[in-house]
Amino acid sequence: MQQATLDRARAGDEQAFRELTEPHGRELLVHCYRMLGSLTDAEDVLQETLVAAWRGLGGFQQRSSLRSWLYRIATNQCLNALRAASRRVVPEPVPPFQPPEPTSRDEITWLQPFPDTLLDAIADTAPGPDVRYQASEAVELAFVAALQRMPPRQAATLVLRDVLGFDTNEVADMLGTSQTAIKGALQRARAAVDAASGREEPADRRGSAGERDKVARRFADAFVAADVDGLIALLTDDAWLSMPPVPHQYHGHDAIAEFFRVAFDYRGERDVFLLPTYANTQPSLGSYVSQPGKPVATPGGLIVLDITGGQIRAITRFHLDALYPRFGLPESVPTQAAAGPRQGPGPRSY
Incomplete structure (x- = not known):
């Protein structure tokens, strides 16, 4: 300076x-x-x-x-x-069809995705040697959601200390408390976020970006084709499906399969188009659904996939159409252009 x-x-x-x-x-x-x-x-x-x-x-x-x-x-x-x-x-949207009974109802309905393009421009600030979470890991949806479930000052302590690398004395000064209080809050926060975010998964099992893109393409193929069995084959046994700001959550193959069957039945003969993007360091898909008699397909939800070890352990579908431009996605897709020649085996426009 x-x-x-x-x-x-x-x-x-x-x-x-x-x-x-x-x-x-x-x-x-x-x-x-x-x-x-x-x-x-x-x-x-x-x-x-x-x-x-x-x-x-x-x-x-x-x-x-x-x-x-x-x-x-x-x-x-x-x-x-x-x-x-x-x-x-956050007002709970009214679904256009009767969804199956959810496994649980999530209280974090305000959760939103974060565009990877905003992460790329951040300079390396060389955090200290005691940093516990990598910068990319600390913006994944599971991590961010875990922070939302703990007391705010506890979350602040974890982020300042274990993500950004400020020392205990600095964090105590920032939060106007003692070093002893910071150490106690940090211990509780670490236990909470490790349990909630699935941190036991070794980082080298996540796979390369190219490998995760291949899984995302297979998901997109099955999603466009309304192939429930194909979708379920890509999931871990304990996978979750959630849809902020709708609080419904579905856990495991049977519950997720039932939801997709109902959703695909409601879709009927309408075409679905998918465009790739990236959110929270993971491959994501902007979905568009054609409307009868309309020349364009309109947003149908931004799908963020949590992929590790060649499988999907979480699907988060955000019903936040206004955020599409933040992810480089158009506000609508011309159906004639979208339905043009495909390149390879992928779904239209993917």
Whole structure:
């Protein structure tokens, strides 16, 4: 950080402030996303963080790095947002068909996907040797969902300490508590997230990106063909299907198969088109469904696959059509163009 730039920013130079903060913008957005579980909420809180930083820049004493200072502000802005109960209430959509009885109902209906394109631009900040979770692992849906299920300050402790690599003293200072409290919260958070996110799976069993893409293509083939048996053959025995903001969850082959049979029956003769993208470090599919008498197919849900060891252990279908452009997906697909010649054995437009 150049002192001259900081001095200009303190004197009210907005361009100098942008020069100071823009290099940290994407990583702060990811931090807010981990804490809040929602891309739209994270973007809102990032803006609040920058406003607070601009207003408080005169009080920045440079006892820590600018990056640490910004993380302190962002973390506390997230904690303030989490205290507002209203942001946790997401209206439950009414499904267009009668779904089978779910295995369970998930309370984290605000969960949203995160575009990989926003991860690619983050500079390597070289976290310390005590980091416990790799940056890519710490944005997977299972990890983010696990954070949502623990007390907010506990989640903040885990992210600041085990993902970002701040030391115990720094984290205690950021959260305004003691090092002893941080150590206790960290121990409880580690146990909770390890149990919830399936961390026992060795990283080298996830497979290469190319191998996971092949599994995603096989899933897409079966999904377009309404081939329930083909879909189930790709799943681990303990696979989950969830559909935020709909709270329904289905666990295991029988429950997931029953849901797909009902969903495919409702689809009927309408065509489905899939476009590939990436979310939360995993292959994902933007689905589009044709409508009778309409020249375009409209969004039918963004499907994020959790693939490891050549199998799918979780399918998360997000009914958030407004987020499609954030993943490089069009708002609709012309059915004539989408139904053109296929390249290879994959589904249309995939």
